[in-house]
Amino acid sequence: MAFKTDIEIAREAKKLPIMQIGAKLGIPAEHLLPYGHDKAKVGQEFIKSLEGRPNGKLILVTAINPTPAGEGKTTTTVGLGDGLNRIGKKAVVCIREASLGPNFGMKGGAAGGGYAQVVPMEEMNLHFTGDFHAITSAHNLLSAMIDNHIYWGNDLGIDERRVVWRRVMDMNDRALRDIVVSLGGVSNGFPRQTGFDITVASEVMAILCLSNDLADLQKRLGDIVVAYTRDKKPIYCRDIKADGAMTVLLKDAMQPNLVQTLENNPAFVHGGPFANIAHGCNSVIATKTALKLGDYVVTEAGFGADLGAEKFFDIKCRKAGLKPAAAVIVATVRAMKMNGGVAKADLGAENVAAVQKGCPNLGRHIGNVKSFGVPVVVAINHFFSDTDAEVQAVKDYVAGQGAEAILCKHWAHGGAGIEDLAHKVVALAESGAANFAPLYPDDMPLFQKIETVAKRIYHADEVLADKSIRDQLKVWEAAGYGHLPVCMAKTQYSFTTDPNVRGAPTGHSVPVREVRLSAGAGFIVVICGEIMTMPGLPRLPSAEVIRLNADGDVEGLF
Structure with a gap:
């Protein structure tokens, strides 16, 4: 059976002008800063005007540990947003922006897949509205100003051996993990060892995603510890006097980006910290804005629930005062089989025993999320190779864990394929069963x-x-x-x-x-362990197959 690729489906989308998407949420056109016809930033003045409104229900979508078989967390997040709108709820999707590193590496994009996507897919997965470039520039401005301060006399007494602020770029480049800068003589400064991280691991990225407004952003930037003196006294970004200029560079990047799903429902796409090396959630300002504008906000946290969901609960919700009403854990039959010991090449054959053997990974995530006081439902992201017996094995296992697993066909059918999950999410959210609390108190060592x-x-x-x-x-x-x-x-x-x-x-x-x-x-x-804050490209990077075709369209993105 031949399937259209994600990018082919996205290119056929019947997009509405972004002003119409904003109108669905009650955002006046004058408060939208358009980037072309299909994406816009929401103005700070409008966001401030929402403060007195009640919040909608916050739904977290998380997943099992990722496998090469694929799970489809973002796809399910987008599909659930469409499904909730289909059943008459005013729902908004909140996801992260894509990093160029994984796009050209091995992970792919961050816009969903099949008929559960956010568009414009190509722009979202490439430069989008320039937020990551602004974050990179602000981060590296601080780097340049630190070395410049040392060069011009070092009035703050920075110990060059204790400069902890590294540089960043939004690309996977292992050659830059550990480097020596300022070689070449007196005019180039004082040589020292440093390195690059990927932009999504930057503290500036995390700050942008956790700040409530521009004033909060500048204060947090000023609080960054960039170095220490010889007697180990901290040197802050504000001591270098970089916080004001960094805020100027981030002024527009701080504003949430509004786009749409394939079914013309609103989606905020803003911020993009990785969940394996950062806190892995979209921006607080986007989530809080969406909660004022919709009855339901569906957001994701990166990678498996052991990383993304834990940080969503313990960092984002704790810092922003958010209280999730329900959580969805995404799993696939294929991933259960891989956890049960089946090789990727053999996933097409029915193997109920392997599904059952792999389910404890899912079971642990269910228990972990429940431990935060958040009710859980499992979304089985359907693949065409799944058999009824395999799906039933997952459902039976999840029932034994005190939860329900629902088969979802949003990849193939969009919002129509995920209505059952949408109804279940509404029931959980409206039940009042959530009693959220972080895993540990602030005052624990x-x-x-x-x-x-x-x-x-x-x-x-x-x-x-x-x-x-x-x-x-x-x-x-x-x-x-x-x-x-x-x-x-x-x-x-x-x-x-x-x-x-x-x-x-x-x-x-x-x-x-x-x-x-x-x-x-x-x-x-x-x-x-061995986790790296600057990833490398795989042996066969996706960049090798990304190109423009004869019509000038992008091919190879996924």
Whole structure:
């Protein structure tokens, strides 16, 4: 059976002018800054005018640990938004922007798939409205100003060995992970070791996604710790006097982007931190704006629930005062079979036993999300190779976990294929069953917070950390940062730090390699195992097949 590609489907979309999409939400045309005909930014003045309105219901879409078989979390997020609108609810989708690194690497885009997509697909997956370029520029302006301050006399007494602010770019480039800058003599400055992270791992990205407005943004930028003196006194971004200019560069990027689904329903696409190396959620300002404009807001958190959902609950909801009404965990029969030991090449054959063997990965995510006091439903994202017996095996397993699994066919049929899930989500959200609470209190010691996530979410036996790391955490506690949540940087493919361990393992350890203070964003980054904050391209990067065809259209994006 021949299927159209995502980009072919997106190109056939019957898009409405973006002003009409804004009108659906009651946004006057004068408060929309258009970027072409099909995307626009929402003005800060309009957003401020919404403060007195009640909030709609917040629905989180998360997933099992990702596998090469594919899960379709963003596809389900978009489909559920369309499905809720189909059953008469005023629903808004809130997702993250795509990073160029994965687009040209191996993960692909971030606009959904099949007939559950956000459009314009090509622009969203490429430069979009320039937000990531603005974040990159603001971040690297600070980098340049730090080195410039040192060059012109170093009045702040920065210890060049203790500059902790690295540079960023929105591309996977392993060659830039560890570099030496300022080589070439006196006129080029003082040589020192540094490196690049990918833009989505930038603290500036996290700050933009957690700030409520431009004033909050500038304060948080000023709070960034960029270096230390020889006696280990912190040097802040505001000491370098970069926070004002950075805010100017981020002025437009701070405003949420409004686009539409294939079914012409509104979608906010704003911010894009990765969930394996950052907090993995779209911006607070987009989510809060959507909650004032819709009865239901469907948002996603990156990768599996052990990363994205945990950070959504423990960082985003904690910081922004959000209370989710329900959560959807996306799973596929194919992924269950992979967790049950089936090779990707053999996924087409029916194997109920492998489905049953792989289901404990899903079961652990169900239990973890429930532990936050949020009611859960499972969405089985349908593939044409799924058999009735395999689907029933997942449904039976989930029922045994005290939840319901619903087969969803939004990839093939759009909102019409996910109405059953939409009705269930409404029932859960309206039931009042949610009693949300973060996993740990603010006043818990930092290392204990790390242990709490590792033991309760990853089901590890212990956290392994050198004395230097434990001592660093104590120094930050003494400096007044002990109340911050922890942002775990870990492989997305497993509950462990080994990407090859599938299922629901126990008896493992979580080694902590490094900790980083993100004082402006308001969390401590905990780097576990071999995870990299600057990814590399795979052996066969997607970039090799992305090109313009004879008609000038983009091909190869997915």
